Amino acid sequence: xxxxxxxxxxxxxxxxxxxxxxxxxxxxxxxxxxxxxxxxxxxxxxxxxxxxxxxxxxxxxxxxxxxxxxxxxxxxxxxxxxxxxxxxxxxxxxxxxxxxxxxxxxxxxxx
Amino acid sequence: xxxxxxxxxxxxxxxxxxxxxxxxxxxxxxxxxxxxxxxxxxxxxxxxxxxxxxxxxxxxxxxxxxxxxxxxxxxxxxxxxxxxxxxxxxxxxxxxxxxxxxxxxxxxxxxxxxxxxxxxxxxx
Numbered sequence: 001x002x003x004x005x006x007x008x009x010x011x012x013x014x015x016x017x018x019x020x021x022x023x024x025x026x027x028x029x030x031x032x033x034x035x036x037x038x039x040x041x042x043x044x045x046x047x048x049x050x051x052x053x054x055x056x057x058x059x060x061x062x063x064x065x066x067x068x069x070x071x072x073x074x075x076x077x078x079x080x081x082x083x084x085x086x087x088x089x090x091x092x093x094x095x096x097x098x099x100x101x102x103x104x105x106x107x108x109x110x111x
Numbered sequence: 112x113x114x115x116x117x118x119x120x121x122x123x124x125x126x127x128x129x130x131x132x133x134x135x136x137x138x139x140x141x142x143x144x145x146x147x148x149x150x151x152x153x154x155x156x157x158x159x160x161x162x163x164x165x166x167x168x169x170x171x172x173x174x175x176x177x178x179x180x181x182x183x184x185x186x187x188x189x190x191x192x193x194x195x196x197x198x199x200x201x202x203x204x205x206x207x208x209x210x211x212x213x214x215x216x217x218x219x220x221x222x223x224x225x226x227x228x229x230x231x232x233x234x235x
Contacts, residue, residue: 033213035221037156044206044225045148045156051213056223090156094219098170100146100158 002026004091004103011109016081020106022091023073030067032094034074039105040087048089049076078108086110113137113224115207120229127197127233133190133207133226141165141185144210144220147192150228151203160192161210161220175201197233204228 003025012018022034036049047056049065052074062082067074074093078085091103119131133145147159160181161170169181180193190207211223 032217032219033221037222039156044227045222046225047221047223050211050221050223051215054214088155092156092221094221096218098161099172100148100161100222102156102158105155 001095001097001099002093002101004093004101006089006091006103006106008104009107009109011111012081014081014083014110017077017079018081018108020076020078020089020091020108021071021073022075022103023071024093028069029072029074029093030069032096034065034067035092036063036065036074036076037090037092038087039090045090081110083110113209115209115224115226117205117207117226117229120205120231122232122234123197124235125198125233128193128195129197129231131192131194131205131207131229131231135188135190135207135209138209140183140188144168144212145181145183145190146208146210146222147181147190148206148208148222148225149201149203149231150206151200154203159205162190194231197231199233202231202233204230 005023033051037045038048039045053065088105090105114136116134162181178196182191206228207226208222209224210220
C-alpha cells in the first residue's frame with residue numbers, strides 16, 4: 001500500500017504560476033495514472049486533470065499536470081492564477097490492490 | 112448533463128444504521144462503475160467503496176469493511192450504501208462519484224463526476 005503526500009498549503013498572487021506536488025511513498029509514480037480534483041469551499045470536488053495530464057472539457061488550459069520519476073511525484077501547475085482558482089486540490093491514484101488513494105489535499109490561496 | 116443526487120443522510124446514534132441513495136441521470140447508468148467517497152468535517156477525501164457496472168466486482172476501504180454494503184439497481188439508475196454499526200469517525204459528507212475507465216485500458220479507474228453529497232452525523 002502506498003500513500004500520497006501533498007503540501008498542506010500554498011499561496012501565490014493573481015497572474016502568477018503555482019505548482020502543487022504529490023509524492024508517492026512507495027512504488028513508482030508512473031505505474032498508474034494520477035488525477036487532480038478541485039474543491040472550492042462548500043462545494044463538491046470536480047476533476048481538473050485525469051490520466052496525469054489530460055483536461056476534461058471546460059477546464060482551462062491554465063491547468064496542467066505532469067509526473068517526475070526522479071522524485072516519484074506528480075505535479076499540478078496552474079498558470080495565470082485567478083481568484084476563482086482558490087480552492088483545495090487533491091491528487092489521487094489507483095492502487096492495484098483495488099484501493100483508490102487520495103493525497104491529503106493542498107489549500108491554494110490566491111492573494 | 113450528468114447528475115448525481117445523494118440522499119438519506121442524517122443524524123444517527125453510534126451503533127446505528129443508515130442507508131444512503133444516489134440517483135443518477137444524464138448518462139447510461141448501467142455502463143459505469145460507481146463509488147462512494149466521504150469527507151470528514153474539515154478533512155480530506157477518503158474513498159469508501161466501489162461497485163462495477165454489473166455488480167460483479169465490489170471493493171471497500173479497510174475502515175468500513177464488514178460494516179458497509181454497496182449495491183446498485185440499474186433499472187432504477189440508483190446507487191446505495193447501507194451503513195451499519197456506525198461510529199463517530201464515520202461522520203462526514205458522503206459523495207457519490209461515477210467511475211471512468213482509463214482510456215488506454217489500464218486496470219483501474221478515476222472519478223469523473225461527483226454529486227453534491229449528503230451529510231451523515233454519528234453522535235449521541
